[in-house]
Amino acid sequence: MKLERYGHGGDLATATEAYGLPQESWLDYSSNMNPWGPPEIVGELMKEHWRDVAKYPDPAVRRLRAKLSETYRIPAESILVGNGAAELIDLVVRVFKPEETVLARPSFSEYEEAVLKAGGRTRSVLLREERMFELANAREFASGAVFLGHPNNPTGRLIPAHVLDELREAGSRMIIDEAFMDFVPDEEELSYIRRASESEQIQVIRSMTKFYAIPGIRLGFMVAHPDLIRRLAEAQTAWSVNFLAQLVGEAVLDERAYAERTKTWLLEERPWLSGELRSLGLVVYPSDVNFLLVSLAGLEGWNVGRLQRAMAGRGILIRDASLFEGLNDSYFRIAIRLRPDNERLIKELKECLR
Template sequence: MSAQGAAPGDALRHHGDAEVRGAGSGLTDLAVNVRTGTPPAWLRKRLAASLTTLAAYPDGTAARRAVAGRHGLRADQVLLTAGAAEAFVLLARAVPARRPVVVHPQFTEPEAALRDAGHQVERVLLRPEAGFRLETDAVPPDADLVVVGNPTNPTSVLHPATALAGLARAGRTLVVDEAFVDAVPGERESLVPLLGQLPGRTVVLRSLTKTWGLAGLRVGYVLSDPETVRALAHQQPLWPVSAPALVAAQACSTPEALAEAQQAARQFAADRGYLREQLSQLRASGVREATPQPEGPFLLVEHPRAAALRERLRELGFAVRRGDTFPGLGQKWFRMAVRDRETTDRFMAALHKALEILETPQTPQTPQTPETPDVTGER
């Protein structure tokens, strides 16, 4: 694990949707980590009904109270945002930082937002040989802003809440991106129960994109102390979250919705176990999982020729997410979403075929020589 600075590059703005954009309907999407079959019918119905209210300016009071109640917090500890991605921009603008640090590999938007706001960002790179586990002593003691994902995209590592709490200290803002924690049964290792109990400032980010299939609606929220919430809200434009997005935030905070999310999390765990079992049979072909105990709805996979393997898979109808745009990874990595067993079976058949193609020696083409005319007229 090491701390270092690096130039941002366009790679920070590359996301999984780029792997399938314009690809046509025949490509099975394993590049984007949104639960399939979403939004559910009941949520689509609620969203459709909200369209009758579009003449009025959106009021987030009810949605903010619903989210606060869902987490056992006060309404003034909640800020609704246009997706968790907006929260990274707000933090970069509102939170003063002399030495901001982002723990990588992880979602790249936090670093991109900080750099866009003029910050000089340092990186702490988690080591693949250690299973990308967090080692808190690698974070510089004087870092006054630290960003980490949990479970982390793309490694699928779920860091212990005690380890994350160990990063909190006076004078530091600790930001934990929990966009995927609702895909973990019981939301284990969430830092939300510790809000208000840790030194310094703690900020937890959540998203409704992944479990509920609302990437196009843009809805997420910040959980923190009231002072931080006010500072971030001051950076937002008027009416930053649309009326349908507010309806979604309220609807997805009900006990019934939370029960459905937990059932989906348990299904993810079962489907992930099946996918891991299938992948384990390909170790002799160089396919290796990156994380000893993945907990997210996606897996990080290593192969010496991952870039070529991705292209072969694409030709066979499957899109996976390239790994080399994540700081700390390279071209031998790719990320894939966990899907149902039928999709996994189809993917594994394609993966076997792609590996066979890569492992088949290419026969050199013999140069064609011009035929010598037969002066005798015979052949």
């Protein structure tokens, strides 16, 4: 049974069906969540406000939009909150219906799925392994619409500023997925969020589930010109953002110590884990975020399917990255977790690869 049968990592129910281990026993490296878990305030709010689920949520998500406006210093009229980034990816394509959308491959599969469901077509431009999967120039991407991960999934690479500027100057509609931008130390400088609030050419999608480890809540937001936000809001399903999601989203934005701890931890843990993986003979590509793209190239007799099965037998889930167009069966992706988990990962990998 393929562990990514629904197209994503983190599917503990499928892993349990395939291997018989209870969900709570898995060490999940296939899903790129903050390993510190949700901030404590999330549990406190749920305990305190569980009776309030008897009320309808605010359909305009006013308090959370105001908080996002204050946090990012952009107008509330430029913000649309959604049921996770996935809803917003689907919504922006469904509303604007670009005839052709250019995708940098490998990239998040939901970009293409959204385009095809809306009746559009995609054109792929491959990111080169010899360039460490960095998007080096904009010439190949000039088109009516471009969908880009910034940082990209599964490669973990940011898009160089000059490439984004060149695409903007070329007149392309830029849909920029910044789901992992919170993990980047220079987030404020590198994000396109403020440009999007003023331009009809740029739309930025952000996730709140990865950084704050609340994927079960489903929460994200989009930033665009107010005129575009109004069009998107008209097409959005009513009450798609539930009461608890709105409440939690508002609270976690104040968790400054949590955010600083996460960024400080990652700056230390990413190079440590990368070095340990390289010591096993694996190829580890540069990453700007909380996950790593790794290749088994050079290890005779190994492919990702064999490694995934072997590691699952040891209670550890890794992501089969060959499912991303542009990558072959030597690639896998792993999240970066806390040191004790990472030490166990290295120990189990070492035993498997022997």
